[in-house]
Each structure stands twice: as C-alpha cells, then as structure tokens.
Amino acid sequence: MSKTVVGTFRDHESAERAVHALEKRGVPEKDISVVAREHGHVESGHPEGHMHNLSSGIGWGSATGGAIGLLASAGLLAIPGVGPILAAGPLAATLTGAAAGGLVGGLMDYGIPSEESKKLEERVKEGDVLVMVRSDNPEVDKAKDLFHEHGAVDIYVH
16 A cells, blocks of 8 residues: 655755655655745755755756756646745646645645645745655655655655
8 A cells, every 4th residue: 555755855955865865765756746936046056045946956966866857847836825836746747737726735635634734835835845755555664764864854654
C-alpha cells in the first residue's frame, strides 16, 4: 500500500538535496512533487529574501545533478490565497485541475487532512519549499528519515 510523505524545507538547497537523495534511493521522479512560491529572481542560486524561484531549477540542480529534470520542469500556477507558485510532479497536475481549491484542496486530494494541509499551505506562503513523495510502506520510514536528515521542518505521513 502506497503512502504519502510530505515535508517543508526552509530553503531550496535543502529541498533539492532531499529530492536528489530520494532519486538516488531509486524513487521515480513521477512519484516526487515539489511546490514553492514564485517570487522575484534568484542570483547565483540563492533566494532573494525568503522566497524561492524553482524556475531557476537548472541553477539549483547544477550542484546535485539528479534533481534537474524535476525542478527544471516546474510550471507556474496562480493559487488563490497563495499567489504564484511553481510546482512539479503529480501534485502540479492536481493543482492545475483544482486551482479553485488552492493548495489545501490539492493536498487534501492526496489524503492529507485539512488542518495539516492548511499548515503546509501557510509554510509555502511564508516561502518554504514543499516536497511530497508517494512511497510503498517499506520505503516510507526511509523517505521520512531522508526528509528529517535534509532539514525538513514539518513532516507528515498519510
């Protein structure tokens, strides 16, 4: 049975390292989602203020390599209550189809309870990067440990 592990990271470098570690463990890119607020531009791979711009994913990915495809494929979406975000992976498709429900609605579609979804949306509003992965039961604890190891602030499993 597949579960969803979701976490927020204070900076895009930590999120990217977590994504790269997941890919290195053999988690397919199609099972990983990344969402971040789009704001301003990024110089030399560092965010302006606390906001992150995943459209600079190629700049991010140059350090780790493996995450380039996922992060560079991020698309810009306007989410009510959050503003412009960049999203990649299966959650991006859900958000595109349910923009009226916002990020909370998209997360709830993945089985994340309303209160946790609201907290995660707040984190994204504040500039954190959300990373989500679908994993089989034996891999869930490993994914959770990877998130923790790479600095995830909030980690939920559903």
